[in-house]
Amino acid sequence: MTNTGQSDLVVPPSPDGPPTRVLSIASHVVSGYVGNTVATFVMQLLGLEVCSLNTVQFSNHTGYGKWTGTKIPSTEIDALYEGLKNNELADFDMLATGYVPGAEGLEAVGRIAKDLKESGGGESGTRFFWVLDPVMGDSGKLYVSETVIPIYKGLLPLADLITPNQYEVEWLTGIKLTSPADVSNALSKFHADFKTPHIIISSVQSLVNKNEYVCFGSSMTTTGKPRAFSIAVPMLQGPFVGTGDMFASLLVSRFRHAAADAGLLETPNWMSSDSVIATELPLARAAEMVLASMDKVLKKTGIERDKKVKSLDEGDHGNNAQLKRARYMRAAELRLVSCVEEIRSPVVKYTAKEFKNGVLQA
């Protein structure tokens, strides 16, 4: 298949990408979509062999207010990994980690990451790569204990790509994001202080236009300088749940594909040479694909949620505040299984622009 030069005749790439074996450590809920119930399906749809290690099994996510189920002890995380190693099943190309309950669990994840980093990579011969989503909180609310934060800071230098949200950036860098210049400083700080090769801040409420949000990313140069880009996306009316998990798992898949296309899978940290400009980075290519899928899935979710919410608004919930909360929570669950094509073959609509010296391009 050749690119004919006519963009409308370009054959779309296979949604499956290169052979990839990924260990995904996150939570599991029986009903609904957060953590591994999002990540597993999304990454499988994009061709990754996903090994899901579930840190909890809950009936539903905690936003419902009530739930049942248990966290697994950190010793069990260690044991499951040992079981994989004993059978030579721990030859992972990638590690993806999301919400981990508590300091001990996070330390167990850190031990696994170190061990995988040392063992070097998977059967495919490509460099081991860790995508760390430092799940700590959102919208001004911390949902892990403060004791977890120094552990995350200790782990950041091991990660190849991190995907903090605005709030998590503020906790990790100490920089409050009130202007594009602040974002620029935070990206520089991650590269400088934690040697983080790749960073994506999935969504910052736009500091320019209130009807959009901006995704920022940067892959550092050999001298540790940022190569930053921004992608502006129209704001969709929330509430949504599990969007951070969907973003991270799409990014794991799309960055793997983009790095393969650029021939970088055997390069340490999949780092592009310094001659590659920000908007040509595999990370920028990947983020564009991720945001294209996000936009489609969230639009579908929003339409169906609003229909449901309308009938809930008209309904009678008696005096049961808990049940009322649960009904609205359920209405907002991601619509994933009806979005197979949107996840596998999205059309890019929002493209990356260079983000230099803290100045956002219109």
Next chain:
Amino acid sequence: MTNTGQSDLVVPPSPDGPPTRVLSIASHVVSGYVGNTVATFVMQLLGLEVCSLNTVQFSNHTGYGKWTGTKIPSTEIDALYEGLKNNELADFDMLATGYVPGAEGLEAVGRIAKDLKESGGGESGTRFFWVLDPVMGDSGKLYVSETVIPIYKGLLPLADLITPNQYEVEWLTGIKLTSPADVSNALSKFHADFKTPHIIISSVQSLVNKNEYVCFGSSMTTTGKPRAFSIAVPMLQGPFVGTGDMFASLLVSRFRHAAADAGLLETPNWMSSDSVIATELPLARAAEMVLASMDKVLKKTGIERDKKVKSLDEGDHGNNAQLKRARYMRAAELRLVSCVEEIRSPVVKYTAKEFKNGVLQA
């Protein structure tokens, strides 16, 4: 979209089917494909909202000889279901159950099935439907305790569709399958003794042609008589693992779609009227689709397994028999994530024939 009558112009049906919420109770392994790691992905690909309740979390399946992880206690199965009920999340259209470790766990599953049967069905207003895969053993080997068998016999009258293999049929009916007439008797016995509306025996080593295996199915009439069909499929060289789980989860999805196409979802047990002949049953349509996908996935799995096995045969395993066993086991894992299209849009190759009076049609 209209059927033009020219078969090469027929627009393929959507792979997604009607809105369906299914509770899938089975085991989970971090690496590889058995139980819910097969069922969840397969059913999601076919448009079902899958709520996966994992009865165990193991590092890998037990065929490797060594594994780590734990079974969840039966009280935890009860608790997770209670958590769903408390949030009105237990409004399932379907229940799919596979391997359940031990008698107490199976009793917990029975309680859930009874409760769902009484509550009647999901939000979509369709009849609740239970697909019970009575996982007890295979190829002459029981892998549950014998105490489980009377519990299964007690649960069969609650199930709408059961999917036993040859060995499980023999345990449940007491009839040894040595001729087509024996199969016919076993199908009749399930309908008569357990009032099971629909039965599929996924694979019986052909009693006629050694190069094929035969899938048998029957949906009973209002008078409890079988309407049986058979589908002969060329034998593929094993070993395979997880095929029973793949068959059952494809069937859950395809029978839902076929029953919807026939307008039967609000009919008790999705039962076709007595005028429908065996080869026109929704169950026959579903089984044809299931076997088409199975054939494609198993062929791909077999080719990649054989390549891997060849290099293992030439390799050195030292004196480590356990590691050798693990390597061959891994080589035989199902190739699922590279088979999205084969699962969503298979082309039917093997069609159902009437199976009457114990006589197999050529």
